[in-house]
Amino acid sequence: MDALQKQRLLDADIAVEDALARFMNNEALLLRFLARFGQDPSFAALEQALADGRTEDAFTAAHTLKGVTGNLSMQALYRQTCAMVEDLRAGALEDARPASPVPPDPHRAGRPLTPPRRFFTRFCPRRPTQSLVILPKIL
DSSP: OOHHHHHHHHHTTBOHHHHHHHTTTOHHHHHHHHHHGGGOTHHHHHHHHHHHTOHHHHHHHHHHHHHHHHHTTBHHHHHHHHHHHHHHHTTOHHHHSOSSOOOOOTTSTTOOOOHHHHHHHHHOOSSOSHHHHHHHHHO
16 A cells, blocks of 8 residues: 555545554555455445334444444545444434435436445435545455
């Protein structure tokens, strides 16, 4: 990992040193897992469970995402999924749902959002997709 990649990961609120420690300082392995992050099926599962009102399934998917974002040291995303997991653990499905629909992304020019980008656009309004936008540029 070069200095530019590392800085971009830091800019995306990824605690690189913590993540590397979890991956036994294997930079290639960490980058491979970061590249796979967007393919995690838990995004779509969570979105569907919330839409269908299935609290337990939503909790399971959110808890999985909490683990993934935690292991990858994606700090902002981890905090957001932690809050969602606690809402769902308490049975507060409405609190875990987004307050508003997915806003349009002017950079995507009509292309549909991928499940993780759509998820974090809806559920992480403060820094909606910075990590997801920057990962492909790094990797």
